[in-house]
Amino acid sequence: xxxxxxxxxxxxxDTLWHNEPKFYATQEQFRALLTGYHTPAWIDERLHxxxxxxxxHFGYGVKGFVLSMIETAVELTEGxxxxxxxxxxxxxxxxxxxxxxxxxxxxxxxVEQLSRDYQLALxxxxxxxxxxxxxxxxxxxxxxxxxxxxxxxxxxxxxAVMKRRGVEPSRFxxxxxxxxxxxxxxxxxxxAAVHVPYPLTWAHxxxxxxxxxxxHFARLQHIRELSEWLGTQAASR
Amino acid sequence: xxxxxxxxxxxxxDTLWHNEPKFYATQEQFRALLTGYHTPAWIDERLHxxxxxxxxHFGYGVKGFVLSMIETAVELTEGxxxxxxxxxxxxxxxxxxxxxxxxxxxxxxxVEQLSRDYQLALxxxxxxxxxxxxxxxxxxxxxxxxxxxxxxxxxxxxxAVMKRRGVEPSRFxxxxxxxxxxxxxxxxxxxAAVHVPYPLTWAHxxxxxxxxxxxHFARLQHIRELSEWLGTQAASR
Numbered sequence: 001x002x003x004x005x006x007x008x009x010x011x012x013x014d015t016l017w018h019n020e021p022k023f024y025a026t027q028e029q030f031r032a033l034l035t036g037y038h039t040p041a042w043i044d045e046r047l048h049x050x051x052x053x054x055x056x057h058f059g060y061g062v063k064g065f066v067l068s069m070i071e072t073a074v075e076l077t078e079g080x081x082x083x084x085x086x087x088x089x090x091x092x093x094x095x096x097x098x099x100x101x102x103x104x105x106x107x108x109x110x111v112e113q114l115s116r117d118y119q120l121a122l123x124x125x126x127x128x129x130x131x132x133x134x135x136x137x138x139x140x141x142x143x144x145x146x147x148x149x150x151x152x153x154x155x156x157x158x159x160a161v162m163k164r165r166g167v168e169p170s171r172f173x174x175x176x177x178x179x180x181x182x183x184x185x186x187x188x189x190x191x192a193a194v195h196v197p198y199p200l201t202w203a204h205x206x207x208x209x210x211x212x213x214x215x216h217f218a219r220l221q222h223i224r225e226l227s228e229w230l231g232t233q234a235a236s237r
Numbered sequence: 238x239x240x241x242x243x244x245x246x247x248x249x250x251d252t253l254w255h256n257e258p259k260f261y262a263t264q265e266q267f268r269a270l271l272t273g274y275h276t277p278a279w280i281d282e283r284l285h286x287x288x289x290x291x292x293x294h295f296g297y298g299v300k301g302f303v304l305s306m307i308e309t310a311v312e313l314t315e316g317x318x319x320x321x322x323x324x325x326x327x328x329x330x331x332x333x334x335x336x337x338x339x340x341x342x343x344x345x346x347x348v349e350q351l352s353r354d355y356q357l358a359l360x361x362x363x364x365x366x367x368x369x370x371x372x373x374x375x376x377x378x379x380x381x382x383x384x385x386x387x388x389x390x391x392x393x394x395x396x397a398v399m400k401r402r403g404v405e406p407s408r409f410x411x412x413x414x415x416x417x418x419x420x421x422x423x424x425x426x427x428x429a430a431v432h433v434p435y436p437l438t439w440a441h442x443x444x445x446x447x448x449x450x451x452x453h454f455a456r457l458q459h460i461r462e463l464s465e466w467l468g469t470q471a472a473s474r
Contacts, residue, residue, distance in 0.1 A: 059366025129296025
């Protein structure tokens with residue numbers, strides 16, 4: 001039986017391990033810090049605006065998020081935020097960076113099974129240092145033949161990864177929780193994609209419904225269903 | 238004539254373009270901000286301590302440097318640093334991240350010449366996003382066949398790069414300004430190294446003199462001397 005793909009790339013944050021809840025919990029503490037100044041909804045909106053504006057300078061990741069929280073705190077308190085409160089925000093970030101990596105239930109077994117039949121790559125965007133240390137803490141490192149940490153996931157970066165690994169686009173499968181980063185740009189690059197949704201999605205990763213019109217990709221409830229799905233693909237190709 | 242190396246990797250910061258002076262200038266402004274509280278020497282010492290402590294959580298790069306400056310400011314003012322001053326520190330960081338990339342005099346010509354005879358890799362440590370955008374702004378991108386941005390330069394990462402590129406250690410040459418990052422670990426990995434000193438060195442990159450005892454590597458005053466040096470190596474190998 002011919003394998004349907006030569007390389008399967010898996011996203012990491014919220015595909016293999018829980019990530020967005022950590023940002024969410026941190027943001028909750030951030031909101032509590034500013035609760036005397038503004039409503040929670042307004043704090044969230046201003047923080048999201050600051051993050052979006054800073055993405056072009058800071059890129060993705062915890063450090064940029066912390067800098068955006070500090071900047072938002074200064075702005076929303078008109079400079080009255082105290083040094084100790086600023087330090088608390090930095091400590092929130094440091095806690096995120098050292099927090100245990102919590103695998104999504106069933107992921108280890110699913111990835112182990114996949115790794116017996118396929119070449120697997122970990123393909124994640126974000127902060128190089130943070131993603132590397134999370135992979136190390138996850139204990140999944142030895143299951144991947146390649147690790148690719150990129151600053152942005154778009155069609156150009158996917159094509160570069162395929163070229164670097166010597167894989168034809170039609171033989172490349174990406175699996176992840178983000179329609180914006182793990183599905184749409186892979187399809188644009190000529191690859192296949194499987195969407196495994198996660199309950200929480202960062203506002204920045206959301207895509208309008210009509211962006212999905214006419215797009216062909218599979219959706220699975222859990223990564224443990226992937227092996228079986230691959231079996232059906234092998235049969236039909 | 239047999240080429241002496243299959244792959245030449247060049248460091249970026251302070252090897253191809255000026256970097257440390259930007260940190261130095263920013264630190265000068267940081268010192269000025271705290272001048273009413275402490276002596277410049279004490280401010281520098283505390284900042285360096287904070288940076289060292291944070292490296293394990295933040296890794297290298299401007300964002301971690303900014304967070305360390307903010308943390309040091311809170312500490313040295315016993316929390317009295319104002320929101321506006323904190324914002325000024327973030328703005329210093331943003332300026333560093335968007336500053337023009339200034340090539341070291343003669344680098345473009347030197348790298349162009351090397352690229353005619355050798356496979357060149359850019360091999361730099363630090364923040365992925367920041368290093369990628371600097372390379373884009375440098376205009377040197379098309380001269381490199383590979384770009385490797387790593388979170389730390391040690392013997393293990395050098396061996397991984399050699400393996401990934403299919404290069405024997407003895408056929409790998411690293412060129413850079415840091416004895417600690419560009420010379421010693423490459424020699425440990427079985428490769429060759431050329432040290433091209435830069436006038437300013439970050440305290441963290443300094444190595445004690447005796448660490449160099451018995452180490453064999455070349456030292457050139459400028460990267461433009463590299464082509465000629467390679468010619469002598471080709472003849473002697």
